[in-house]
Amino acid sequence: MALPDSVEQLIEVLKGKALKCTRIREKMWMLEVKKEDLPHALDHAYNNLNGQFMTMVGTDDRSEANDFLLDYILGWHEKGAVVIFRARVRTEDGSFPSITSHVACADWYEREVKDFLGLNPVGHHRPTKLFLPDDWPEGSYPLRRDYTYDLRPPSTGKEDYPFSVLDKKVSVIPYGPYHFAMDEPMHFRFFVDGERIVDTDFRGGFNYRGVEKLAEAKLDYAKIPFIAERICGICGFTHSECFVQAIEGVAEVDIPERAKWIRTILLEIERVHSHLLWLGVASHLVGFDSGFMQFWRVREKIMLLAEMLTGNRKTYGMITLGGVRRDISEDKRKESLRLISEVTREYKELIESVTSLQTFVGRLKGVGLLSKEDARRYSVVGPVARGSGVSADVRRDYPYEAYSHLDFDIPVASEGDVLARTIVRAHEVLEALSIIEQALSSIPNGPVQSYLNYIPAEKIGVGLVEAPRGTDVHFVITGKDNTVYRWRVRAPTYANLQVARIMLIGHTLADAPVIIGSIDPCISCMERATVIDVNSGNERTFSRKACWQGEMK
Amino acid sequence: MKGVLGLFEVAIRRGRITFKYPKKKSPLPEGLRGKPEFDFEACIGCGGCVNACPSNALTLTDKEDVRVISLFYGRCTFCGRCEESCPTGAITLTDIFELASFTRKDLETVAEYRLAKCRSCGNYYTTDKCLEDVLSAYNEAITDYDDVLKNTVFVCTECKRRAWSEKLAEMRKEGVVHE
Numbered sequence: 001m002a003l004p005d006s007v008e009q010l011i012e013v014l015k016g017k018a019l020k021c022t023r024i025r026e027k028m029w030m031l032e033v034k035k036e037d038l039p040h041a042l043d044h045a046y047n048n049l050n051g052q053f054m055t056m057v058g059t060d061d062r063s064e065a066n067d068f069l070l071d072y073i074l075g076w077h078e079k080g081a082v083v084i085f086r087a088r089v090r091t092e093d094g095s096f097p098s099i100t101s102h103v104a105c106a107d108w109y110e111r112e113v114k115d116f117l118g119l120n121p122v123g124h125h126r127p128t129k130l131f132l133p134d135d136w137p138e139g140s141y142p143l144r145r146d147y148t149y150d151l152r153p154p155s156t157g158k159e160d161y162p163f164s165v166l167d168k169k170v171s172v173i174p175y176g177p178y179h180f181a182m183d184e185p186m187h188f189r190f191f192v193d194g195e196r197i198v199d200t201d202f203r204g205g206f207n208y209r210g211v212e213k214l215a216e217a218k219l220d221y222a223k224i225p226f227i228a229e230r231i232c233g234i235c236g237f238t239h240s241e242c243f244v245q246a247i248e249g250v251a252e253v254d255i256p257e258r259a260k261w262i263r264t265i266l267l268e269i270e271r272v273h274s275h276l277l278w279l280g281v282a283s284h285l286v287g288f289d290s291g292f293m294q295f296w297r298v299r300e301k302i303m304l305l306a307e308m309l310t311g312n313r314k315t316y317g318m319i320t321l322g323g324v325r326r327d328i329s330e331d332k333r334k335e336s337l338r339l340i341s342e343v344t345r346e347y348k349e350l351i352e353s354v355t356s357l358q359t360f361v362g363r364l365k366g367v368g369l370l371s372k373e374d375a376r377r378y379s380v381v382g383p384v385a386r387g388s389g390v391s392a393d394v395r396r397d398y399p400y401e402a403y404s405h406l407d408f409d410i411p412v413a414s415e416g417d418v419l420a421r422t423i424v425r426a427h428e429v430l431e432a433l434s435i436i437e438q439a440l441s442s443i444p445n446g447p448v449q450s451y452l453n454y455i456p457a458e459k460i461g462v463g464l465v466e467a468p469r470g471t472d473v474h475f476v477i478t479g480k481d482n483t484v485y486r487w488r489v490r491a492p493t494y495a496n497l498q499v500a501r502i503m504l505i506g507h508t509l510a511d512a513p514v515i516i517g518s519i520d521p522c523i524s525c526m527e528r529a530t531v532i533d534v535n536s537g538n539e540r541t542f543s544r545k546a547c548w549q550g551e552m553k
Numbered sequence: 554m555k556g557v558l559g560l561f562e563v564a565i566r567r568g569r570i571t572f573k574y575p576k577k578k579s580p581l582p583e584g585l586r587g588k589p590e591f592d593f594e595a596c597i598g599c600g601g602c603v604n605a606c607p608s609n610a611l612t613l614t615d616k617e618d619v620r621v622i623s624l625f626y627g628r629c630t631f632c633g634r635c636e637e638s639c640p641t642g643a644i645t646l647t648d649i650f651e652l653a654s655f656t657r658k659d660l661e662t663v664a665e666y667r668l669a670k671c672r673s674c675g676n677y678y679t680t681d682k683c684l685e686d687v688l689s690a691y692n693e694a695i696t697d698y699d700d701v702l703k704n705t706v707f708v709c710t711e712c713k714r715r716a717w718s719e720k721l722a723e724m725r726k727e728g729v730v731h732e
Contacts (some may be wrong), residue, residue: 223607226632230608290560297570304582311586311646317632325637326584346567353559 010076014045014083024460025249027398028082035087035096038072042085043102045074052077052392053379054464055473055490056109058117060144066091068119072099072106073462073475077397082462089119098124105378105498116143126164131205131527134159142213149210149217164201166191173509177206181285181513184523188500188516195508200501208527212487220482221247221455225319228474231489232525233314234277237270238467239489239525240319242474245400246461247321250478251452257402259323259448264402265336265439266309266316267465268432272343273302274468275425275432278520282422283354285514286363291354298346305339308332323449328440337440344433351426364419368503368515371416378499381492382470383428384519387421389414395466406438418518455482467492469520491525581648586631588649589624591662596643598622598666598680602635611635618668620680626652626660641686671709673716678709 011029015021018031018041033041045051051074059069065088072085089096096113098121099106110121111130118141121127129136135155141147168191175188185206191199211231215224228243229236241263248255276299283291303313309328310316318324328336354360370380375388385392393410395403411427413420455478463474470492479485496519503515554562572579598620603613610629614621635644654660668677669684687706704716 219607222605226607226630226634230630290564294560294564294567297567300570307585308582311582311584311633312631315630317586317630325633349563350560353555353557353563356555357557357560 010049010079010081011083013049014041024084025252027080028084028462030084030086030460032086032088035070035089038070038085038087039097039099039102042072042074042099042106045083045085046103049076051075051083053103053105053495054082054471055475055488056106056113057475057486057488058113058119058143059477059486060117061088062091063145068117070096070113070119071475073473075398075464077392077394080398082398082464084460084462094118095120095122097122098127100124105380105495108494108498115141117141118144128162129205131208133205134161142210147213149213161203163189163203164199166199168193168198170198175512182516183281184521186497186521186523188504188512190504190509190512192509195510197504197507197509197512200504202497202500204497204523205527207523212489215484215487216479219484221321221484222482224484224487225321226317228489229315229317229319232491232522234274234522235270235467235469235472235525236315237266237319238465238472239474239491241267241401242463242465242467242472242489243476243487244319244321244463245465246463246474246476247455247478248452248461249463250459250461250476251321251455253322253450253452256323256447256450257444258327258446259450260401261439261443262324262328262448263319264406265328265436265443266306266318267401268435268439269302269306269309271432271468272429272436273299273306274520275429276302276347278425278468278517279354279422279429282364282418282514282517283360285517286360288357288360288363291357291360294350294354298343298350301339301343301346305336305343309336320449322452323447325449327448328443333440333443337437340433340437340440344430344437347429347433351429355423355426361419363511363514364417364422364518366417366419367507367511368418368518369416369506370499370503372414374499374502375416378502379495380470380499381495382467382520383421383424384470384496384499386410386412386424388416392471393466394464394471398464400465402439405442406435408435418514421518458485469493469522469525470496491522493519493522493526497521497526581650585648585650586633586646588626588652589629589631589633589635589644589646590649591624591664592643592645593664594643595641596622596639596664597641597682597686598664599640599683599686601638601640602644605634605638607632607634615668615677618677620666620668621663622666623661623663626662627657669707671712672703672707673712674709676709676711 011021014031018033020032022030024030046053054073054075057071061067061069068089070087070089073082075082096119098110100110108130110124111127113119114121114127115130115132135158137153137156140153170191170193173190173192175190176182177185177187187203189201190197211227215227219227225240225244229240231239276295280292280295283295306316307313309332310318310326318326370388372389375385375390389412391410391412396410408431411424413423457478457480459478461476465472472492473490475488476484477486500516500519504512507515600613603611603622608628608630611624633646636646652660666680666682669679669681671678684706
């Protein structure tokens, strides 16, 4: 079936399945569907009409309407439209039909809903735990509203995660959560036949700290951007920007132009530093440590630039609702332009010699293949998608802040291997540097902060930001008294790590670190970090001696 | 230049950029957001910073006649919201960033303030210094001040609220205000 020409027609086509269709704001619709119709409606929207699966959110709405809300958010990049499919699940029912047979990437989202809300995805091929620990008791669901934010249920004492078992005679190699070739806390199980990986299994959740629950229970709108920034140590600014975008969409506030441009500059600074960091780490993973040192040398200038503009190397703390907190003075602007041209020069000479190094390129070429079909089927995002020939970038498709005024390319490579992802990122660094330069040269004058008076309750906000790793999606339902009713963070790694299995199968064990690394996985992003409440007695401190004696268990 | 030689050339030309850190320090930019520090003389203990702190690094506890405001650097995210919200400029972000310590105590700053009693109900409700601050502002603005102060500054919020609702009820009885 051909894709309708306009968004209006698209909505007309989808409406047939819906009970109710509401236009939330420009280019954003909500379709309420019956829970039984979900697989059919989403199959049609996703497979026939080519929607991009962005996120799925479960909300405990029992206090309002005695049911749970399920929101499936699909995007149409060509049209810049977002459509939310909403279904209601009655409390006494507690189950919903799984859509994984039609929409493969819904796998983790449904498991997460099962973990946190206790709703059962009927027909899911493998509804095991995703984020909760193995010894978490049954019937304790953290995102239900009757679960207090600081409650820690007692352990069941059983650790029995059902890892997959293969019929074939294979060796099993555990990989992570602590492993010298992996910087992130995740566990892979490789089933290997000799050197070849025949299958893998994944277990995550080691870093889940429940920032969403904390925000719903304890924080107000003014505080969340700062906590959101701590979700990730690399792309934290993207998260605060994304949250703020969702709320500003609800409040319908006009952001001063200059603030928009400053936000754009910082987003791109973050992209440059993140990609340079990744290029360094990727070099390190294939044993090319001089590359690692050189990329990080160039990156250091970007860190100094960020420090100068924001007062910190990372976690800029610049965003508030309605603007930014610091202006860029004329001196700083000139100094930034100088630094950017320096970095551009140094980066160009470095990337030229590195990409012509056969030892480096040879390790990446033809490794970790992801076809365009699979990239599309799993709705992967960011450089992983663009490395497989899918041209998708929310900076161009859903323009926010000052991107519509700036001139930039979206690099795409079609090979789908680790090298393609590397090349995409390498080009993106140059594009980002050019964006920063353009923005700094033509930044408009004016105020940098406007004030929001009122944020209405029970409204839906969606924030879409292109993080260095891919599309970051924040879904917010606003609540009363300046608090969020539901906040769901979908970090890009959440979408990308689901295809790691496809990339790994058929390759050798020696390539596994760089294949997983090529996703640029960020687990604390995916699992949403938070600040630990030290006073509640939930934290224990240990002396160094005690640590050595192994008392920390 | 391409290939290994190119990389070699870049590495040599750019040279060493690291330095022996604790001995030599790199210059810090203006406006670095480092360790927040209290000026206890200026602080009036109003608790505005506690409300603004996103990460709960600043906490406030009232114990009988003492208000304790504590700042735990272990939880501080150096966002600087406290600095922005302080009415007297008592809390400022310095450029100190080396906070590592062997003991937890080093990371805690605690300030205690005497609380004042509400003249109506006798409960403790605000700090002495807060009152002083308010009074210094009143001095210039109001002439018949004893009367005003008795009903506003020296009573706690609950009492003020009760007094107002009682007054309102009276006015309704007299027919001055309607439902």
